[in-house]
Amino acid sequence: MEKFQESMYKLIVETSTNLPKDVRRAIAKAKAKENAGTRAAMSLDTITRNITMADDNVSPICQDTGLPTFKIKVPVNVNQIEMKKAIRQAVAEATAQTKLRPNSVDSITGDNSGDNLGEGTPVIKFEQWEEDYVDVRLILKGGGCENKNIQYSLPAELEGLGRAGRDLDGIRKCIMHSVYQAQGQGCSAGFIGVGIGGDRTSGYELAKEMLFRSADDVNPNENLRQLEEYVMENANKLGIGTMGFGGETTLLGCKVGVINRIPASFFVSVAYNCWAYRRLGVKINPATGEISEWLYQEGESVDFAKLQEEATAEIAATEEVRNVTLQAPISEEEIRALKVGDVVTINGMMHTGRDAIHKYLTDHDAPIDLNGQIIYHCGPVMGKDENDQWVVKAAGPTTSIREEPYQGDIMKKFGIRAVIGKGGMGKKTLQALQDHGGVYLNAIGGAAQYYAECMEKVEGVDLMQFGVPEAMWHINVKGFTAVVTMDSHGNSLHQEVESSSLERLAQFKEPVFK
Ligand SMILES: O=C(O)C[C@H](O)C(=O)O
Ligand code: SF4
Structure with a gap:
């Protein structure tokens, strides 16, 4: 089994960076159904572009590694203790190589172990079987x-x-x-x-x-x-x-x-x-530990780059979206001019802040002046270049609703004008956007490569004690696009979709299976 660790490293890198064929086919099918020019079509366009970029850059499709979970079937007499050790080493190595984000956090102290190893992480489950090979499957399911x-x-x-x-x-x-x-x-x-x-x-x-x-x-x-x-x-x-x-x-x-x-x-x-359904599997030779076969490889593979060319032509023909460019510091007037549905392109500075930062900012001063600034709900994967400078390796948005208890107060306290995230926020934030003059921008979740590419320079970092994903990164961006989904006039696309989908859900009330 001397090659087992190397095989596990390959499995991790492939799972994190290359979406399986069956998943690609499902996404391509969805894409074919959306009408060109709609928000859904444009989002799927970003998603498929991101899938191709992750593949080309051998970088994480989404910044969130999730809780790496290995499910292994082994013939009798294969040493599971050795396999476990090899998997843990491969996980630490993939994290050091920025193929995974350091994602293992002490639930009491909040300390990030930095290498994805810790109590209960990664998850490794064994089962014995009577085949003569080892079957290893891995899923990286985000938070x-x-x-x-x-x-x-x-x-x-x-x-x-x-x-x-x-x-x-x-x-x-x-x-x-x-x-x-x-x-x-x-x-x-x-x-x-x-x-x-x-x-x-x-x-x-x-x-x-x-x-x-x-x-x-x-x-x-x-x-x-x-x-x-x-x-x-x-x-x-x-x-x-x-x-x-x-x-x-x-x-x-x-x-x-x-x-x-x-x-x-x-x-x-x-x-x-x-x-961003990252799950793959391999068959392993129990004598050498080498990969004998990759799983989930059946069927046709989808060329998103080719689909892309066709889609771009169609969107150009039908698109009628208002596009606004923003650069911080942003004035209240600029924000009040924005409406749900506008596409915003951001140039200049943005500052990351997610769970730990929002809690911290409620009872501390901010490490920098946030007046007129943009907060990005994001926990990036970061690496260092040859000059020891930080570079962004993957940086899609995180789910914003977790910051609902804090967001409105923090915007008012520090004069923040825009927050970027995904999934939308609730009533309290909507009210604060109206009172204070703020906007919520929805970026495409999982499009970690797409956004990392427009992050030109990391100007600095504060609050590193919260670990890489939770620190406040100060990033200079060029051409970062997101959609206004909550504006300062009390409109929320999220509220609209939630109530219309509830109405539609009610049509499935009558019994179907007797
Ligand atoms: O942790 C993250 O970066 C994102 C998370 O998977 C989320 O969907 O909110
Ligand atoms: S950000 Fe979205 S795509 Fe990424 S792990 Fe979270 S839910 Fe999945």
């Missing part, structure tokens, strides 16, 4: 979509859908509801794995197991096959669309599994995965 997982305990009363009972139709309602409640916050369009039955732990375990199925396989269980088909057809009528901007495709895949339950419990567990 934003993980936060959108949901577990139902039946019977339940569901918003828009009424009562969900302990039967196939109740399960159907839970799955439809799970897609609705995720809105765009888990970087839709997404994939869901569903686990029926078990207890709270094994139900979620099964839901996540479903994410290892190929996106275009067919369920051998006839009831579940029909359920998957139903969900795929109807969840896409919810109109949530890419990034929650509205549109034809909300769901890219649905895989359902079932296990027995005990009489008192009836769980339906849903694992939501963003479009």
Whole structure:
């Protein structure tokens, strides 16, 4: 097994940087359905551009490494302790090479271990089998979509859908509801794995197991096959669309599994995965540790670069979007002139700030003058160049709603004029944007390479004690584009999509599976 560590390193790099063929096909299909010139089409355009860039740069598709999870099947007599050690070393090496973001954080102290190793991280699960090779699968499932997982305990009363009972139709309602409640916050369009039955732990375990199925396989269980088909057809009528901007495709895949339950419990567990569905697998020769075969390689591969050329031509023909350029410091007047739907191009400085920074800023001074400035909800992957200067390796937005308790107050306290993130924010922030003269800009979640490319220079960093993803990075950008989705006039695209999708959800109230 002397080559095993090297093989695991290759698996990690490939999983983080190269989206599997089945996922690419699902995204290409979604793209073909959107009308050129719409926000959904433009977002998918950014997404596919990003997929190609990650591939070309051998850099992370999305900055969020998630909690690396390895599932391994081994023949008897293979040393699992040695394999575990090799995997941990490969993870640390991939982190040092900026193929993964340092993502392992002490839950009590907040300290980032810096190498993705720590209590419970990475997750490595073994199972024995009677084949003569080792099967290793890896999933890098980001935190934003993980936060959108949901577990139902039946019977339940569901918003828009009424009562969900302990039967196939109740399960159907839970799955439809799970897609609705995720809105765009888990970087839709997404994939869901569903686990029926078990207890709270094994139900979620099964839901996540479903994410290892190929996106275009067919369920051998006839009831579940029909359920998957139903969900795929109807969840896409919810109109949530890419990034929650509205549109034809909300769901890219649905895989359902079932296990027995005990009489008192009836769980339906849903694992939501963003479009940046990074999971791969390899077959390993147990004697040498070398890769003998890559998994998920069946079928046609999609050339996004070619699709890109066609799409760009179409968008140019139909697009009628107002484009505004902003450079900080931004005046209140400039902000009040912006309206939901405007596309903003930013040149100049922006400052990253996510969970730790928002909490910190409520009762501390800011390390720099933030008056008229732009805050970017982002936890980047950072590296150093040959001159020991920081460079941005991957830098897409993080889910903004987590900052809802702080955002409005912080904007007012420091005079911040714009925040960039994804998934939108709530009522409190909307009110603050109106009172203070601020704007919320939605960037495309997961497009980490696309945004890293326009980050020209890292001017400095503060609050490094929070670790790389949580520090405040001061970055000079050129041509950073985002869409106004909440303005200073009380308008929120997120609120609109949420209420229209709730109305649409209600049309699925009547029983379907008897
Ligand atoms: O942690 C991040 O960078 C992003 C996260 O995956 C999110 O979707 O909010
Ligand atoms: S930012 Fe979006 S694409 Fe990236 S891991 Fe989070 S949910 Fe997935």
